[in-house]
Structures are given as C-alpha cells and as structure tokens.
Amino acid sequence: MTAMKRIGVLTSGGDCSGLNAAIRGVTLGAIKKGWEVLGIHNATDGLFVRPMRYQKLTMADFEFPYATLGGTMLGTNSSGNANLQERADGTYEELTNEQLNQRFKDAVEELGLSALVVIGGDGSMAIVSKFCKMAGISMIGIPKTIDNDAPGTDLAIGFATARAVVTDALDKLNTTAASHHRVLIAEVMGRGAGHLALESAVAGFADVALIPEIPYTYEGVVKRLKEAQANGKRHSVMVVAEGIKTPDGKHSYSCAGKFGGVSEYFVSRLAKDGFNARANVLGHIQRAGTPVAEDRILASAFAVKAVELLSEGKTNRVVCHQNGKIIDMDLNQVLKISNSPVDVNGEMVKVAQSLGIYIGER
Numbered sequence: 001m002t003a004m005k006r007i008g009v010l011t012s013g014g015d016c017s018g019l020n021a022a023i024r025g026v027t028l029g030a031i032k033k034g035w036e037v038l039g040i041h042n043a044t045d046g047l048f049v050r051p052m053r054y055q056k057l058t059m060a061d062f063e064f065p066y067a068t069l070g071g072t073m074l075g076t077n078s079s080g081n082a083n084l085q086e087r088a089d090g091t092y093e094e095l096t097n098e099q100l101n102q103r104f105k106d107a108v109e110e111l112g113l114s115a116l117v118v119i120g121g122d123g124s125m126a127i128v129s130k131f132c133k134m135a136g137i138s139m140i141g142i143p144k145t146i147d148n149d150a151p152g153t154d155l156a157i158g159f160a161t162a163r164a165v166v167t168d169a170l171d172k173l174n175t176t177a178a179s180h181h182r183v184l185i186a187e188v189m190g191r192g193a194g195h196l197a198l199e200s201a202v203a204g205f206a207d208v209a210l211i212p213e214i215p216y217t218y219e220g221v222v223k224r225l226k227e228a229q230a231n232g233k234r235h236s237v238m239v240v241a242e243g244i245k246t247p248d249g250k251h252s253y254s255c256a257g258k259f260g261g262v263s264e265y266f267v268s269r270l271a272k273d274g275f276n277a278r279a280n281v282l283g284h285i286q287r288a289g290t291p292v293a294e295d296r297i298l299a300s301a302f303a304v305k306a307v308e309l310l311s312e313g314k315t316n317r318v319v320c321h322q323n324g325k326i327i328d329m330d331l332n333q334v335l336k337i338s339n340s341p342v343d344v345n346g347e348m349v350k351v352a353q354s355l356g357i358y359i360g361e362r
Ligand code: F6P
Pocket: 014, 078, 145, 146, 147, 189, 190, 191, 242, 259
C-alpha cells in the first residue's frame, strides 16, 4: 500500500455525460482511503496558470445535483495548446515548454500531490503522463469519449448517454418525418468511428446508417429510400456520421478538411431526385444530457479501479472495460493500439444489414 495523502483529478478533451460521476467516484473512493482530493480546473491548465485553479473536493460537493448532470464540474480544455495560458486579468501569456514543465513541477510541490487521475482520451493521458513522470508523481487514466473508439476498452464513459440522446432524437424525427412523408437526416458526431451512428440507427429504427468505416454510394442511399417507398413506407430517417466517405475515399461535402455539413449535401442532392428531405445536425447536444445508468455505473467502476491502482502503488495505467470486466493496462501499451473503429465484420453491422438498413457498400 502506498502512503498517498493528496491526489488530483482532472477532465481533459471534449466533455461528455458521466464525467461528474467519475469525479465523484474518484473523490469518494479516495476519501474512504483517508486521502484528500483536489479537482484541477480546465484540464492541466489549472496547474499551469497563476494563480492556480483548483478546488478541494469533499463529499458535500456531490450532494444533488452535480453527479447527475452532464458536462464536467471541473471544466475541461480540448484546444491542445497548453502553451497559451489565460492570466487572471483575461489577457494571455505564452509559455515555453520549459516554463510549462517548471509550472507543473511547482504546482505538484505546492499542492502536495502524489498522483493525478486523468479522465480523458488517450492523447490527453499521453501528454499528462509525461508531466507526471517529470514531476515524479503517479498517473492513472480513465477513458471517455462519445465516439467509443478509445483504444484498449470496449466501453468509454459518455457513449451510452450519447447513444440514448441520438436514439431519442431519431424517435422524434421519425414522428415528424411520418407526418410530412419526408426523409429526415440526422447528422451525428464521429469523424473516424461510427459506433454512435450505427448503434443509434439500429435503436432508432433508421433506414440508412452511414459510418466512416464503410464507404457508401449516393446511388445506394437512393435505392434504399426508394425500396422503403415501394414497400409503402412514405417516410425515412437516415443517420449519417460526420466523417463518412465515398469508395474513392472522398468526403462528400464541399468544406474541405472540415467536418460537418454532410446532411445538407444529402438534402440538396436528394431534392433533385424528388425526395422531400431535411437536415438535422445534432451537434453538441450529443455530448450533453443526464448520464444514463450505464454511464454512471461505468464511471463509478472506473473511478474505484483507478483509486485501487493508486493505493497499490501503480502508475501509468489506464482502466479499461474488456469482456464485461474492469481491468487495467499499461498506458504505453494502450497507446500502441490504434483507436477502435466499428468492426465491419462484427455483430452490429450484421444486425443492421439483416434489418435492411443501408450501411454502405459491403
Ligand atoms: O470527442 C470526439 C468528438 O465528439 C467528435 O466526434 C467530434 O467531431 C468532436 O468531438 C467535436 O469536438 P468539438 O468540441 O471540437 O467541436
């Protein structure tokens, strides 16, 4: 057992629902071991700015309603630019890498931190682990992303809630699509992975689900929509992930290099083929909302495991969910695994295809 006195916890990268439940789990687990917990604000920025930004976390912080809310009570940062830090007066200062190292080291010393729990993506974990190593403290990572493509884990915090949010949106779109005999297109997040689009499409009874992993053709989409009409279905719902591609590897919309807008592309093209279509970009609503039970349980289980690992003196580990079990892996090993896209030969693809959902050319 390690003599841990005070640990830090932070959230980094894009937010999602379930982060507060994870912060709660880390805090309660650590307090039970007699440790103190500091919540670092705005990812590692809280340790780089002067004065530092953090708060002592106690059980009272998790009285209703924080842990039941989406977002992160600690704030986050997904800019990836730690060198630019905001001063207390609102102006910015540019810090060199050496200055960042020094500030991190000073912060750890001043706050008396023995470890940091990083709730974020693998990119954030890799960066923070270097700072922790340099400052001589332990680090444990907890994966989160609505894309559910984090390496090493079957599930990441935020995915289940985002899937519920998109499914709810599809249910709503289905009713208005049916009333107007329209094609309603839901554009969902997912630049490189289509788990969210595919699973929501199955849950939300969509006719089309386009994902980055499987190239689609416009003709394939039209064929499916016409089939639905021929079978007496006068409306359709399509789910399209923002990072979809045609077989030649091209994105189908005009703003090169930028994500978003693919649903509008379909609206204008489908109009020329006689379809009454409308676009709905679900956007950041997908990252919000009351965390569903699955995310709260996963976040709590990950948090408990993270605290346990620290008490065993472990560092540079990532907690993962594999085959129904919470395990831990070495961070460097996790970083060698590529992000996990949808398995194009997997169960969910088969389910979608068997239901007649057009998922692209395969
Ligand atoms: O977490 C990844 C993600 O959800 C992507 O699916 C999406 O493209 C991106 O975040 C959007 O992030 P931002 O907050 O920068 O708009």
